[in-house]
Amino acid sequence: QKEVEQDPGPLSVPEGAIVSLNCTYSNSAFQYFMWYRQYSRKGPELLMYTYSSGNKEDGRFTAQVDKSSKYISLFIRDSQPSDSATYLCAMKSGNTPLVFGKGTRLSVIA
């Protein structure tokens, strides 16, 4: 079983839709959870960072962590064409390196 599983998509939604992106993981020691956004021909950039379980909101973006289910989500409200990108989840425990999901490609159609 891979440490981090993420559906690669592609996911295509109309502008204004609510988008849900998800990752599951197997290592119960993971405590820090991140979402990176990667535009075409660019490097990943940090979008959201959460510690342990719970929700974190930043504008149109909400990150959720459910450690009991080993499941994390990123919600995008009122999605825009500029949100079209690949979204990578990443996680770690303590002083360990990041483990990345393979990324989900999202297209928001105007």
Add this chain to the structure above:
Amino acid sequence: EAQVTQNPRYLITVTGKKLTVTCSQNMNHEYMSWYRQDPGLGLRQIYYSMNVEVTDKGDVPEGYKVSRKEKRNFPLILESPSPNQTSLYFCASSYYRSDTQYFGPGTRLTVL
């Protein structure tokens, strides 16, 4: 502007011809690493460095070398490139190994 820079951004080369991809960061980060990104395989770590003169293998180190003689620079060396090293390469840095990482813009390498 705080950033990680990589050069070149695009490179086409032939099998066996040694090449170096440079990486530089201006954030005084201690930790630097190299990743390759391939379709269906995601980001895989090649090598990392915890500090000057301290480097270690990541998940896929075969065929690569690195050096860390200065804190800001972390070049990736392919002594004898092969076609299976055709990939998109990213350099990243952070203050410590466990911190969130800042990525460079990527280097697309094609080995013929």
